[in-house]
Amino acid sequence: MLRKYGIILRRSSWLQALALTGLWGLCARVVHVLALPVPSGILAMAVLLALLLGGGLPAPWVRRGAAGLLDHMVLFFVPAVMALLNHRELLGMVGFKLFAVIVGSTLGVMAGTALVVDASFRWRQGDVR
Amino acid sequence: MSGNLQPLFWAAVTLGSYGLALALHHRHPRWWTSPLLMTWALCFALALTLHTTYREYLRGTGWLVAMLGPATMAFAMPIYAQRQLIRRHWPVLVIGVAAGSTIAFASSWLLAWALGLPFGLRVSLLPRSVTTPFALAFAGRVGGIPELTATCVVVTGLVGASMGELLLKWMPLRSAFARGAMFGMGAHAVGTAKARQLGEVEGSVAGLTMILAGLVSVLAAPVIALCLR
Numbered sequence: 001m002l003r004k005y006g007i008i009l010r011r012s013s014w015l016q017a018l019a020l021t022g023l024w025g026l027c028a029r030v031v032h033v034l035a036l037p038v039p040s041g042i043l044a045m046a047v048l049l050a051l052l053l054g055g056g057l058p059a060p061w062v063r064r065g066a067a068g069l070l071d072h073m074v075l076f077f078v079p080a081v082m083a084l085l086n087h088r089e090l091l092g093m094v095g096f097k098l099f100a101v102i103v104g105s106t107l108g109v110m111a112g113t114a115l116v117v118d119a120s121f122r123w124r125q126g127d128v129r
Numbered sequence: 130m131s132g133n134l135q136p137l138f139w140a141a142v143t144l145g146s147y148g149l150a151l152a153l154h155h156r157h158p159r160w161w162t163s164p165l166l167m168t169w170a171l172c173f174a175l176a177l178t179l180h181t182t183y184r185e186y187l188r189g190t191g192w193l194v195a196m197l198g199p200a201t202m203a204f205a206m207p208i209y210a211q212r213q214l215i216r217r218h219w220p221v222l223v224i225g226v227a228a229g230s231t232i233a234f235a236s237s238w239l240l241a242w243a244l245g246l247p248f249g250l251r252v253s254l255l256p257r258s259v260t261t262p263f264a265l266a267f268a269g270r271v272g273g274i275p276e277l278t279a280t281c282v283v284v285t286g287l288v289g290a291s292m293g294e295l296l297l298k299w300m301p302l303r304s305a306f307a308r309g310a311m312f313g314m315g316a317h318a319v320g321t322a323k324a325r326q327l328g329e330v331e332g333s334v335a336g337l338t339m340i341l342a343g344l345v346s347v348l349a350a351p352v353i354a355l356c357l358r
Contacts, residue, residue, distance in 0.1 A: 017199070024199040038347075039262035041201030045340070048205035059209060066206035070325065070336075073200040073318050074165040075147050079190045080261060081169045081283045083276035085176055085183040090280075097244045101254060102281060105236040106289045109258055110296055110315030113229035113338075118307035120224045 016065025023048065139172075139181070139189030146171035160291035165283070165319060183276075197261055200318075204340060207325075207333035214330060215337060221306060222334070226341040229314035233258035233342075234353070249274060252357065256346050257281040260317040263343030270350040271357065282317070289316025290323045309334025314342055 027047055028040035036043065051057040084090060090098065150167035160166075176186055187194075208215065215222070234255060241251040253273035256264040261282050268278040293312050302308050305328060312320030312327075313335030321339055325332030 020202060021196075021199045024202050027202075028198060037266075039198075039201070039266055041198040041262050042340070042343070044198065044202035045205045048202055049209060052205060052209040053212070059206070063206060066203035069196075069200045069203040070207070070322070072147075073197075074163075074322060075143075075168065076193050076196045076200055077165055077261070077283045077286070077319070078143055078147070078168050078172060079187060079194050080276075080279035081165075082172060082176065082186050082190075083183055083280050084173065085181070085186065086276060087280070090277075094246070094250070097241075097246055098250065098254065098281065099284065101237060101240040101244060101246070102257060102285050103288055103292075104240050105233065106258070106285055106315050107292060107296075108236045109229050109233045110289060110293060110311045111300065112232045113225050113314040114296065114300060114302055114307045114311035116228040117221055117225035117310040118302050118304055120221045121218070121304045121306050124218070124221060 013064035013068040016062050017068050018065075020048070020062055020065050020069065135185060136189030139186050140192075142175060143168065143172055143190050143193065160294065163287065163290065163319075166287055201260070201262055201340075204336040207329070207336050208340075211330065211333035211337075215333075218306060222310065222338060222341060225307075225310040226314060226338055226345055229258070229310070229338075230342055230345045230349070233314075234349075250277070253277040254281050255353070257285045258315065258317065259343045259346045260339050263347055267346050267350045270347075271354045283319070286316045286319030290319045293320060293323060305330040306334050310338045313338030317342070 024040065024044040027044035030036070031038065031040045031043055048057070048062070052059055052062075089095070146168045147164060149171070150162070150164040153167060154162045154164050172186075175181075237254045237257060238251060241254050246254075249272075252271060253268065255271065255273065256267035256278060259267065259282070261279055264278050264282045265275055268275050290312070293316060296311065297308065302311070308327060309324050309331040312324035312331070316323070317339045321332065321335040324335035
């Protein structure tokens, strides 16, 4: 029975995504009931990782579903940016300044992080030139 | 438009625009055809034309926001797949996230202050480098306008993912770790999607960096809240 379920589940990314969403729903419930200070997605991720590492859940059962959810993650961001409908003032000068801050700061964060990681990676590998 | 059909309409518009945007991006893979930007532009233009309020739009698409939970959870998979690599190099990741988070908070605050943005906006900008669920948790703790934070987070992701491509051309990054950490730290989930296109190591390092950065910001939130008081 479990084996048969496994074979079906292994093939369908939709079913897998649905099962993952169900597991997340359970975690969200726990976060809500216990009023935990962590976002439900993070608790669910920890649970899923623990299940995978502990061997309680075979990776092929959820691999495709997880890939599908990650592939389409940007779709889930669209409604957040629609909040601009409520903040028309941001389409003017203030918005331009905010955008400038974001561009400048993001450039710094990315270049800084990349250089630090690259340097410490090489240092750890003893590849000092 | 009738009240009952409207939520359905906006869900269909959003999904339809996304489908179109994916097809377009597949044919012309440029930064300005990024599915997020295209989908948003189509929906925003239509919402402006039809005089739809944000609340009305959200009635049909709130479930998409909720799907960020399962999507965040799905990062367990690439982390699991790359567990050997991560076990071997975790100190590098920790150093990278510590450096990146410091730069993110400090530069957002200082630049916003230099440009004369008011306190409320500055606070809303602070957690913009971390992915939405964490950024909202941070905003709830420290203050700021949650919707504004969410928008800044997404704009950061778009800007970072497109600038990342330029940075890769300018900077000689030899390790896949550095490429992944750059995208995960600077552009959270949008950057992680980009990093996944570069390679599996880049993708999972980006995902892990993003999660670590989120955890750092939530842990730092009480301290930062105290500093701002």
